[in-house]
Amino acid sequence: MLMIAPSILAADFAKLGEEIRSAEAAGADWIHIDIMDNHFVPNLTFGAPVVKAVRSATALTFDVHLMTERPETLFPAMVDAGADRLTVHAEACVHLHRTVHQIRELGLPAGVALNPHTPLAVLDHVLEDIDLLLIMTVNPGFGGQSFIPGMLPKIRELRSRLNALGRPDVHIQVDGGITDETAPLVREAGANVLVAGSYFFGHSDRRQAVASLKA
Known part of the structure; x- marks a missing residue:
């Protein structure tokens, strides 16, 4: 099943709750939440208090992508804030297997993200334990970047x-x-969850944006 997960990194932060409700009305399946710490990636976004503040805006799945060092330290706060899914970067985890199981012990599906340069081999000993694999098609840290065809x-x-x-x-x-333009390419390659930030929130007709990604 193909799912669209608008990234609120590209939303208008001054009206974040309204932006999330707009995504739901447009037909989005999940809300993708990029947590950046200005250490693992060169940007700083928001933390658990903001996630908790907008939780009431929708019943859609909150798909929390932790682009942070020591992501496990944030798990309890994110769960308390209303996260439905947690994804960590393999590059940020000293003990990836342990970190994945910490997520599962909290009762949430576990996801692992890979930066463009990171080989699939790092997943060899966790593939049986995870629910989602996130392939970064840009270098993480900023929105609005160009897709890497490789x-x-x-x-x-x-x-x-x-x-x-x-x-x-x-x-x-x-x-x-x-x-x-890039959605059909990644779908043909085998992806089934598409995160769209600038394309979705910058579109004049967000319902049409979702329809175009699913077409």
Whole structure:
């Protein structure tokens, strides 16, 4: 099932609750929330208090993407704030297997993200334990970047490996430069959750934006 997850990194922060309600009305499936710490990535966004403040704006899944060092220190606050899913970066986790199981012990689906330069091999010992794999199609840290076409073979290889393991249920999410032009490419490669920030929130007709990504 194809799902669209608008990233509120591209939303108008002055009216964040209204922007989230707009995404739901447009037909979005999840709300993607990028948490950046100005250490793991060169940007600072927001934390658990903001997530908690906008939780009442929608019943949609809050898909929290932790682009932070020591992400495990944020898990309790994010769960308390209303996160429905947590994704951590393999590059930020000294003990990735342990971190994944910490998420599962909290009762949430566990996701792992890979930066463009990171090989799939780092997932070898956690593929049986995760619910979602996020392939970054830009270098993380800023919105509005251009899609990196070289990530398409990586997505195809990942989908092939998951199918071979008997895990077609694992979501492959892509984040970065997703538009109506790049969406068909990543879908054909095997992705089923598309994160769209600038394309969605900058579109004059957000319902049409979702329809275009799903077309």
